[in-house]
Structure formats: structure tokens, C-alpha cells
Amino acid sequence: MNERKTLLEAFKQADYPLTGHGKRDVQVLKNALDAVDGSLESDHYGSGQVIEDYQNRMADYLGKEAAVFFPSGTMAQQIALRIWCDRNQLKRVAYHPLCHLEIHEEHGLQELHRIESVLLADKDRVITLEDVQQMPEDIACLLLELPQREIGGQLPDYEELEAISAYCRNQGIKLHMDGARLLEVTPYYGKSAAEISKLFDSVYISVYKGIGGVAGAILAGDRDVMEESKVWKRRHGGDLISLYPYILSADYYFNQHEHQMQRYYREAVELAALYNECHGVTTLPEVPVSNMFHVHIHVPKEKLEPVLLEIYAATGVGLTSYLSTEEGASSPCRYEVTIGDRYAGVPTEVIQQALRMLDERLRTLK
Amino acid sequence: MNERKTLLEAFKQADYPLTGHGKRDVQVLKNALDAVDGSLESDHYGSGQVIEDYQNRMADYLGKEAAVFFPSGTMAQQIALRIWCDRNQLKRVAYHPLCHLEIHEEHGLQELHRIESVLLADKDRVITLEDVQQMPEDIACLLLELPQREIGGQLPDYEELEAISAYCRNQGIKLHMDGARLLEVTPYYGKSAAEISKLFDSVYISVYKGIGGVAGAILAGDRDVMEESKVWKRRHGGDLISLYPYILSADYYFNQHEHQMQRYYREAVELAALYNECHGVTTLPEVPVSNMFHVHIHVPKEKLEPVLLEIYAATGVGLTSYLSTEEGASSPCRYEVTIGDRYAGVPTEVIQQALRMLDERLRTLK
Incomplete structure (x- = not known):
């Protein structure tokens, strides 16, 4: 020690x-705020120009109808999976054994949402089409993490990703992306964030990894799903009166780092x-x-x-x-x-x- | 409209x-940050000087062993009630019909924690000792909101509060305070926040009402309960990598407004x-x-x-x-x-x- x-x-x-x-010091936030006029009004429980503009821009960037700003990816992803489970009337999801939800969230998905997880693939490799094809039948949603952080940030080939996506659509299995580091894999895939996101029903990205903000997350998908996610955000205690400290810094550093x-x-x-x-x-x-x-x-x-x-x-x-x-x-x-x-x-x-x-x-x- | x-x-x-x-504009945060050196390190998932010092000071202020900073009162209170339910092995709590949990949280307590609520008193008056004495037997925890916001901020007499507290202790019913506006009632009661908190097993206060911060909440109580609340905070998605924007502003405005x-x-x-x-x-x-x-x-x-x-x-x-x-x-x-x-x-x-x-x-x- x-x-x-x-x-x-x-x-x-x-x-x-x-x-x-x-x-990661206070100067990070100070720099972002220096670029903003002090008279800018706070967001207010998910409404207001600051949050709505940013959500719209991120929805466009990810090629989805709508996006919602969350205090954390932990909250955003549990909620996405909960919505897919409710819609498919199944309480099981599948993901990698080293998925963030499995090892870093004190099993919030299980404890709060009573959703079971099925672990796919071995710990030391990414999920393949074959793993997905061999899943049990009663899976509401498959979560893929791009890149798989806990094994050094590995990725499936893009063709494999497309095949998994096609298989899930065909089977009625929802596909969710843990894209905490999505921007960071766009050069390797040679695809835009929107092109990759198109393969998924819902997408989470972190705003404080490669983007370099202070904290926070974006969840993106169809408009009705995002509206439902706001209800769950309120239930989780994430619908804060003011999220602007995270939004303004996410916006500022996105512009600095995205390219x-x-x-x-x-x-x-x-x-x-x-x-x-x-x-x-x-x-x-x-x-x-x-x-x-x-x-x-x-x-x-x-x-x-x-x-x-x-x-x-x-x-x-x-x-x-x-x-x-x-x-x-x-x-x-x-x-x-x-x-x-x-x-x-x-x-x-x-x-x-x-x-x-x-x-x-x-x-x-x- | x-x-x-x-x-x-x-x-x-x-x-x-x-x-x-x-x-409520960005200047509120800028002013708080102007008082802080940019080289101050961020908190890190609930650890670090910024969050630990503030939590210790608020624990002292509230006369409790420990305190935990939460992004919201919604999250803090659901978690407090969940812990009391688990400890008493009962899934029911009692509160006022216009309690924040009943009307402003999309029933997160019920949907996430499967805790039932028993509504005490009529909508237009505060909870009395008699109401509490007539509660069903299987109540893990009673929540009292001081002051009762939705009816103009009413309060029980202090003697009544003491009697309710004594009754609950005697019956093994945990007593939780929704003290979103606790500081604001100290002059009327002629008591310190710690003296009032002493009547309760757990206390939540908001840092953006009378205190005037940007967002956030403090939950305070015994050390073991607060440690357990950190696990639930992680599960809820509230254990952010950085909460300092809210902590620093809460601290700054507490000093301006508390007296x-x-x-x-x-x-x-x-x-x-x-x-x-x-x-x-x-x-x-x-x-x-x-x-x-x-x-x-x-x-x-x-x-x-x-x-x-x-x-x-x-x-x-x-x-x-x-x-x-x-x-x-x-x-x-x-x-x-x-x-x-x-x-x-x-x-x-x-x-x-x-x-x-x-x-x-x-x-x-x-």
C-alpha cells in the first residue's frame, strides 16, 4: 500500500x-466555464436550453432520434436494459463476464431491477456471433462493450459486429452498446459514431473518457425509448435540478478532443x-x-x-x-x-x- | 400556457x-469556483479530500457519526428507507400523503426497491403522534418532512416531534428526516440542526434550497448505515467519478447562508x-x-x-x-x-x- x-x-x-x-483537478471545470457566459440559465430537472441543445446535438452525432444526458453510465445503462426487458417481457440480459454492470456496479441491475445476467464468452476474449447464436432463448437484450475495456480494449471485426446486429434484429433481441469509449474506436473501424450506432437499438457513451469532461453520460435511441428513460432517471434520483456543470464541460471538451x-x-x-x-x-x-x-x-x-x-x-x-x-x-x-x-x-x-x-x-x- | x-x-x-x-445561472457555480484553487484535485468515486472533508464537516454539523454526499435527495432518501427496510426485514414505510417520494419521484421507491408506502394523516395537516400510534404494525421506518413543504412548510410542535421520536425508538421503528429545508426551521424551533437531528436515525438535507448550492444532498447517520448507503449509491448510478462541482458550491453557499x-x-x-x-x-x-x-x-x-x-x-x-x-x-x-x-x-x-x-x-x- x-x-x-x-x-x-x-x-x-x-x-x-x-x-x-x-x-483531474478543478481547473478542468474552470476552463470549460470560462468559455461560457455567467448569465446562461441553469437547466431545470431535464428541461432548458443547456440540456436540450446538448442532447439534440449528441443525438445527431450518434445518428439517433433522441438522446438523454445522465449523471453516470451506470444509471444510463441499467435503465436502457430495464426498458428493453420491460418491452420484451423478459427479465434476462446477456453480456460479457467483465462487463461494467457485472463487476463495477454492486449488481445494481440485479438488486434494483431484478434483471438476471447471462455471461457470454470467456473472460479473455470478446463476444462472437457464435456465442450470441448459442444464447438461451429468453434474452431481452444483448449488451456489447466497444471496446472491451477490461481485456485491454479489444474489438470484434466490423463484419462480425454487423452479423451479430443482424442476428439480434432477426431474433427480436435488442442490442445495446456500452460505448463508454465509442469515439475512441472510430479510427480503427473507419466508421463514424453514427454508422456504428446504427447497428444498435440503444447506445451509451461516456463524456469523461476520451471526450475528457468532468462526469456524465449520454444515452441515445428512439424518441419513445428516451422519453421512458427520463422517467427511470427520475426514479434513480438522476433527474437533478442542475446538470449543467457536467453538460457544459462535456460540450467544451468534446469539441477539443473529438477530432x-x-x-x-x-x-x-x-x-x-x-x-x-x-x-x-x-x-x-x-x-x-x-x-x-x-x-x-x-x-x-x-x-x-x-x-x-x-x-x-x-x-x-x-x-x-x-x-x-x-x-x-x-x-x-x-x-x-x-x-x-x-x-x-x-x-x-x-x-x-x-x-x-x-x-x-x-x-x-x- | x-x-x-x-x-x-x-x-x-x-x-x-x-x-x-x-x-439560477452559471454565475452561481463560477462564483463558488472562484474561491477555489484550480489545482485542487477532483474527488474520485466517493474518495478524496474534497468529498471526505465536506462529508466530515456535515456529519459534525448534523451531530451524526458520518455523512455521505449524494447527487440528489431522491437518491439519498430511497436508499435510507431501503436500508431501514432491510434491517427491520419489513418492506413498508410510512409518510405523509404529500411526501416527495409519493408525488415527485415517479414511485422510484416502489419500482426500484419494492417498498410499499403507508400514507399517514390528511393531506392538509402534518403527521401527529396519534397518527403514528395508529400505524399498522409492519412499518420499518417513518419519514417526517420538516417542514412539510407541500402545505406551505408546516411543522409539528417540538414536543410532539420528541414524543414521536420516543415512540418510534420504543417500537423499533426507524425515524428518517426529510430535512430538505432543515436549516430553515432551526430558528422557529430554537434548536440547532444537530439537536433536531438527534431525534432521528437518519437525516437528509438538500444543499440547494436555503443553502443555495447548485444541486446535491447530504445523508447522515451512524457510520455503518452510511457505509451501506455508499453501496446503494453505486447501484443507483450516483457514485460519480467527480461530484466536486456540487460539493464545492454547496460548501461555498453554506458558509454564506447558514447564519x-x-x-x-x-x-x-x-x-x-x-x-x-x-x-x-x-x-x-x-x-x-x-x-x-x-x-x-x-x-x-x-x-x-x-x-x-x-x-x-x-x-x-x-x-x-x-x-x-x-x-x-x-x-x-x-x-x-x-x-x-x-x-x-x-x-x-x-x-x-x-x-x-x-x-x-x-x-x-x-
Whole structure:
């Protein structure tokens, strides 16, 4: 715990942290508000210009009839699944074993909505058409996460995605997208967010991942579904008198980051290649398909941490703020890399120097 | 609808709107953030200095072991009631027929938590000890709203409140306070927020009513209950990566408004007395017990609106932004008055002039 704090501190103090857009501090919100006139009226329980304009623009961007701003993706997605279950009169949905709803939400879907989940595919791969074809019959909705975050941000081929979508439509199974990082996969697919969303009945995107806002989520779909989602938003306690702090920052940073996704993707591919040249290091996926990947280093934590601290001190590069270990103290380490604005500000030779040093230290480590 | 919009517009444009703290615009948040250094780190899913410090201070203020910041009171209260139901192994709670949970939350408590509600007392009066004594036996928790907003902000006598609290403790019934406007009743009771909270097992307060923040709520109680509430907060989708926009503004405006409650209360009593001198006008309660009351004017809407517009134009005073009618077009009108910062900025003679004019117009109205 103490050592981990040291790594976090060293990362924060590094001249060149490689991951993310920047610090998550109050300045992020201040900058967004500086662009807005103080006389702009607050939204009011889901109504008003601030929220309605933004929702309309995001609906257009996602190629859907309507969109609703939610305080969180957790709330937005449970509600989407609940609506599909009610409409299909079935209380079961299917998703990946490492789905956000399964591992990060204290089973709100089950506890609040009494919806059962069927887990598809193995933990370490994405859901295939075959998995979907073999689902039990009484599934109201299938959730696909693009990209599958917990396994490094992997994606199905676009043709497979189209085939899954066609199969679900044919079977009357609703298809929902966990698109927390949807914008981040548009370069790899070579498709717009709207084109990808067209394959789905409902789409959630996060406004604070690649987009870089403070918090919040968008749910998009047909108008009647979105109207129903507002009733559930009220029930969840998400229909706040004012959501504008999140909306204004989402809007501001969307405009800054939306057109940068190609660059983040290219930089992730570049950095992953450098990692894969290091002794005992692999990335998942080997070649990223978005702005993210996972780094696996086959060295126990107590040996790796001093190495990283040495690299941060010598090069100024912060590679990661933490190390995860899965099966105990002597197991390999893992961390997530997400490329944002910071990466482009780091000189290439400095990055190369840091990775070379990592390679050298790992080669000589006992 | 069109005329109502006109009244809203006229109120907004009035030199002297009498109700509230001020406009709910983006400047409210900007002012709060101007007092904060941009390098302050965001909270992170319920952890971090920003949220923990604020929660600790509010726990102290309310005399409870712990407090949790929620995006909304809707979420905080459903969760409090859910925890009490789980602990008492009963799925029924009791509250007033005009309780927020019964009329403003799309029955989230019933739809999400499958908790039934038993309605106590008549709509037009507060819950008494007798009502509580006559409750069915299988009630996990009683919710009391202080003050009862939908009937003008009425309160039980403090002795009655103490007796209800003692009865519930004795019977093993948990007592929860909807204290959305708790601070606003401390002057009438002559008690601190902590003294009143002591009578309750859990307490919710809003941070954007009298306190004047942007949005959000505090739930306070024993430490183990608050820890459990964090799990439910996650399930509801309220455990946001960043709640600091609401926390920082709640903190800033608490410091500005907390010590003004005595004044708002006194001003409400003063203004209600002026209203009661007008022909065909009564206030509920006749003598306010907080910073709020309702105005009942026994004139149909289509006759009253032109009178109000005339008064706003002639005196610059905005009395209300809306008129409610309950039983049809020719029924009397009703609106809520909440005293905040604005009232003290209006010259007394201007207020008196506006109310005199209201009296005169109502006397000659046909």
C-alpha cells in the first residue's frame, strides 16, 4: 500500500506522464466555464436550453432520434436494459463476464431491477456471433462493450459486429452498446459514431473518457425509448435540478478532443510497439485498436516498482500510476495505458529512452 | 400556457423579485469556483479530500457519526428507507400523503426497491403522534418532512416531534428526516440542526434550497448505515467519478447562508402578514414557521394574472413567477413564497406599495 502510494506520487510528480489528458483537478471545470457566459440559465430537472441543445446535438452525432444526458453510465445503462426487458417481457440480459454492470456496479441491475445476467464468452476474449447464436432463448437484450475495456480494449471485426446486429434484429433481441469509449474506436473501424450506432437499438457513451469532461453520460435511441428513460432517471434520483456543470464541460471538451481520436489511436499503436520490444513485456492487444491497451510485465510487484521509480526519476517519464497483480504477491503485474492529450507533448526520444531503460532493467533483473 | 410564460418573463425582468436567493445561472457555480484553487484535485468515486472533508464537516454539523454526499435527495432518501427496510426485514414505510417520494419521484421507491408506502394523516395537516400510534404494525421506518413543504412548510410542535421520536425508538421503528429545508426551521424551533437531528436515525438535507448550492444532498447517520448507503449509491448510478462541482458550491453557499436563516424566517413572517392584510388573500401557514409559506388568492387565474403583471410593471416587485390552480379554471390560485437573499435587498416601502396595490386591485375586481 505504501509502495503503491509512492508510485502514484512519483507518477503525479513526473514531468512527462504518458497517459490521459491531464490532471483531474478543478481547473478542468474552470476552463470549460470560462468559455461560457455567467448569465446562461441553469437547466431545470431535464428541461432548458443547456440540456436540450446538448442532447439534440449528441443525438445527431450518434445518428439517433433522441438522446438523454445522465449523471453516470451506470444509471444510463441499467435503465436502457430495464426498458428493453420491460418491452420484451423478459427479465434476462446477456453480456460479457467483465462487463461494467457485472463487476463495477454492486449488481445494481440485479438488486434494483431484478434483471438476471447471462455471461457470454470467456473472460479473455470478446463476444462472437457464435456465442450470441448459442444464447438461451429468453434474452431481452444483448449488451456489447466497444471496446472491451477490461481485456485491454479489444474489438470484434466490423463484419462480425454487423452479423451479430443482424442476428439480434432477426431474433427480436435488442442490442445495446456500452460505448463508454465509442469515439475512441472510430479510427480503427473507419466508421463514424453514427454508422456504428446504427447497428444498435440503444447506445451509451461516456463524456469523461476520451471526450475528457468532468462526469456524465449520454444515452441515445428512439424518441419513445428516451422519453421512458427520463422517467427511470427520475426514479434513480438522476433527474437533478442542475446538470449543467457536467453538460457544459462535456460540450467544451468534446469539441477539443473529438477530432483527435485518430491521433490517440496512432500513438497507442506506437507506444504498444515500444513496450512489446521490452524483455518480459507484452501488451493486450498486441496491436491496439483504440487509444488504450494493457501492459503485462512478467515480474512481481516488489521488483518492478523500484525499477519504475528509477525510470521516472532518470527520464521524467511517468509510465503508470499503479500496478495490478491478479493472483498473489509473486504474480506478474498489469496496468492500463490510455492515450490522451499528454502523449503528444512528450518528446519522442524521451519516450524511447524510458522504454529502453525499462528493457535494460528487466533484462538484468533477478 | 402563454399567459403563464408572460408571468414568468415579467417576474424574471422585475427589478425586485421577492423570492429566492437569485437567478439560477452559471454565475452561481463560477462564483463558488472562484474561491477555489484550480489545482485542487477532483474527488474520485466517493474518495478524496474534497468529498471526505465536506462529508466530515456535515456529519459534525448534523451531530451524526458520518455523512455521505449524494447527487440528489431522491437518491439519498430511497436508499435510507431501503436500508431501514432491510434491517427491520419489513418492506413498508410510512409518510405523509404529500411526501416527495409519493408525488415527485415517479414511485422510484416502489419500482426500484419494492417498498410499499403507508400514507399517514390528511393531506392538509402534518403527521401527529396519534397518527403514528395508529400505524399498522409492519412499518420499518417513518419519514417526517420538516417542514412539510407541500402545505406551505408546516411543522409539528417540538414536543410532539420528541414524543414521536420516543415512540418510534420504543417500537423499533426507524425515524428518517426529510430535512430538505432543515436549516430553515432551526430558528422557529430554537434548536440547532444537530439537536433536531438527534431525534432521528437518519437525516437528509438538500444543499440547494436555503443553502443555495447548485444541486446535491447530504445523508447522515451512524457510520455503518452510511457505509451501506455508499453501496446503494453505486447501484443507483450516483457514485460519480467527480461530484466536486456540487460539493464545492454547496460548501461555498453554506458558509454564506447558514447564519442567515433567522433573518429569512423573520422576513417570511413579515411578508406573510402583509399578504394576509390583502382582500381575499390568505397564507398557509398564517404565521410562517420557516422561510416559506404558500399564498392562496381566491380569484381565478385569468383575472389574477393581469393584476400581477400590472403590479410588477408599476412597482418593479415580482411577487411570483407562476400561479397554480388545483381544481379547474375558475378555482383559486396558489403559489409558494421562499425567502432568500433577494428579499433584504428590496426597500420596505416598495414591498408595502406592491402589497397595497394587490389589496386595492383585489377589492375592486369583478
